Amino acid sequence: MKTETTEQEYQHHLSQHHHMRVQWEEFFKSEDTTKIMDATLIEKSSIITRVGMMILSCGTGAWRVRDAMDTMARTLDLTCSTDIGLVSLECTYFDVNNQSYSQNMALPATGVNMAKLDALERFVRQFEAGEGDFTIKDVRHRLGEIEHIKGQYKLWQVGLAAALACGGFIFLLGGGIPEVICAFLGAGVGQLCRGELGKRGITFSATTAVGVLAACLTYFLAFSIGSHLFAWPGAHIHGYIGAMLFVIPGFPFITSGLDMAKLDLRSGLERLAYALLIICIATAVGWISATVLGIRPGTMPDLSLEVWQMALLRLLASFCGVFGFSIMFNSHVKMAAIAGCVGAIANTLRLSMVDYGHVPGPLAAYLAALLAGILASYVRERVGYPRISLTVPSIVIMVPGLYMYRAIYLLANVHVGAGATWMTEALMLVFALPMGLLTARILTDKKWRHVG
Numbered sequence: 117m118k119t120e121t122t123e124q125e126y127q128h129h130l131s132q133h134h135h136m137r138v139q140w141e142e143f144f145k146s147e148d149t150t151k152i153m154d155a156t157l158i159e160k161s162s163i164i165t166r167v168g169m170m171i172l173s174c175g176t177g178a179w180r181v182r183d184a185m186d187t188m189a190r191t192l193d194l195t196c197s198t199d200i201g202l203v204s205l206e207c208t209y210f211d212v213n214n215q216s217y218s219q220n221m222a223l224p225a226t227g228v229n230m231a232k233l234d235a236l237e238r239f240v241r242q243f244e245a246g247e248g249d250f251t252i253k254d255v256r257h258r259l260g261e262i263e264h265i266k267g268q269y270k271l272w273q274v275g276l277a278a279a280l281a282c283g284g285f286i287f288l289l290g291g292g293i294p295e296v297i298c299a300f301l302g303a304g305v306g307q308l309c310r311g312e313l314g315k316r317g318i319t320f321s322a323t324t325a326v327g328v329l330a331a332c333l334t335y336f337l338a339f340s341i342g343s344h345l346f347a348w349p350g351a352h353i354h355g356y357i358g359a360m361l362f363v364i365p366g367f368p369f370i371t372s373g374l375d376m377a378k379l380d381l382r383s384g385l386e387r388l389a390y391a392l393l394i395i396c397i398a399t400a401v402g403w404i405s406a407t408v409l410g411i412r413p414g415t416m417p418d419l420s421l422e423v424w425q426m427a428l429l430r431l432l433a434s435f436c437g438v439f440g441f442s443i444m445f446n447s448h449v450k451m452a453a454i455a456g457c458v459g460a461i462a463n464t465l466r467l468s469m470v471d472y473g474h475v476p477g478p479l480a481a482y483l484a485a486l487l488a489g490i491l492a493s494y495v496r497e498r499v500g501y502p503r504i505s506l507t508v509p510s511i512v513i514m515v516p517g518l519y520m521y522r523a524i525y526l527l528a529n530v531h532v533g534a535g536a537t538w539m540t541e542a543l544m545l546v547f548a549l550p551m552g553l554l555t556a557r558i559l560t561d562k563k564w565r566h567v568g
Contacts, residue, residue: 135224148253175228177371178383202386279304281440284433286358295355302359306331332405366512373550399524459510489556
């Protein structure tokens with residue numbers, strides 16, 4: 117029975133936010149002790165939709181959201197038909213009594229939260245295994261707990277993760293110690309600025325712009341100090357691109373390709389547009405910053421390392437990069453470490469194929485993403501982590517952020533031919549990465565490779 121205190125807690129009030137929050141408790145008119153299987157169609161539908169919206173808020177693709185909603189719907193003896201976008205979904209539920217109920221829901225923003233996604237997937241599996249034998253109070257309490265899984269790391273920890281990721285990233289792009297140090301500092305400061313604005317509810321376009329600007333300025337300042345104290349050669353300034361790579365939209369980029377492969381075109385195109393918008397903002401701010409500071413893209417000094425030395429350092433840098441991105445995606449430390457191992461193997465193989473096997477870059481990227489997908493599927497079978505929490509961080513460091521920036525820089529300065537060349541190379545690599553994951557998913561996931 118609902119107590120008087122509980123009734124007061126559920127007292128009706130309207131949200132004052134621009135995107136009004138749904139008061140989920142108000143959908144439930146049955147007693148708290150009522151089994152979900154005995155609840156009304158509206159109550160069952162509301163639970164399923166709430167789970168779907170929570171999974172969507174974690175940054176995953178449409179297939180995973182629909183699969184979770186379908187699983188719960190079947191458990192509750194309902195049919196669910198849903199259309200999913202980047203921040204919204206429209207769903208209709210049908211029961212055996214010739215009744216139907218529709219809901220349209222929207223999120224105020226999108227983000228990435230792998231710890232929350234893992235908890236939600238475990239809840240759906242438990243719900244299915246228990247055949248819906250939960251009370252309304254049990255489900256509402258559990259979903260409330262999961263909904264409050266925000267960032268499990270403090271802002272400085274996320275900033276440190278971004279610094280670690282970009283420090284490893286710039287080494288993989290050919291940078292040496294000066295570039296790694298400056299990119300480490302620039303990315304750390306940039307992520308701190310972006311995170312602080314995000315906490316204040318500032319829109320993603322502004323947080324991205326400010327974060328990139330802070331990263332570029334910090335890199336330039338750190339390089340200027342290093343040049344004065346240690347006489348660093350001027351060519352090391354070209355590594356400033358590494359400081360802004362923490363904004364790479366890996367999740368929407370990769371999930372857009374997977375969604376379109378499953379004919380979830382609405383979700384796929386919306387995610388692609390979102391990713392391109394972030395890239396345009398970041399590269400535009402980077403170009404303006406470079407122009408004001410008098411910096412232009414160029415070649416970083418050669419490292420002159422032996423093959424075995426380069427391979428070991430690439431393994432280490434790849435692990436650090438993937439681990440850092442995983443922490444930024446709010447993964448558990450163990451989850452991030454496993455993703456780091458997967459990414460270290462796949463990315464080192466990719467770079468070795470290009471440098472020593474003379475394999476074309478897009479083909480090497482495809483094979484590396486394929487390997488990452490297969491390894492992630494192997495780990496999932498034994499640990500249970502969502503594949504996406506392992507695959508996306510593993511291949512984010514393969515996204516050609518340097519190529520994209522150079523393309524925009526050259527096009528902005530009306531060097532159309534050179535800019536188009538860099539853009540074409542970037543597009544080929546970007547196309548190859550989700551194709552590799554798609555192939556791995558078809559090979560390892562019987563449920564995913566079928567249409568129905």
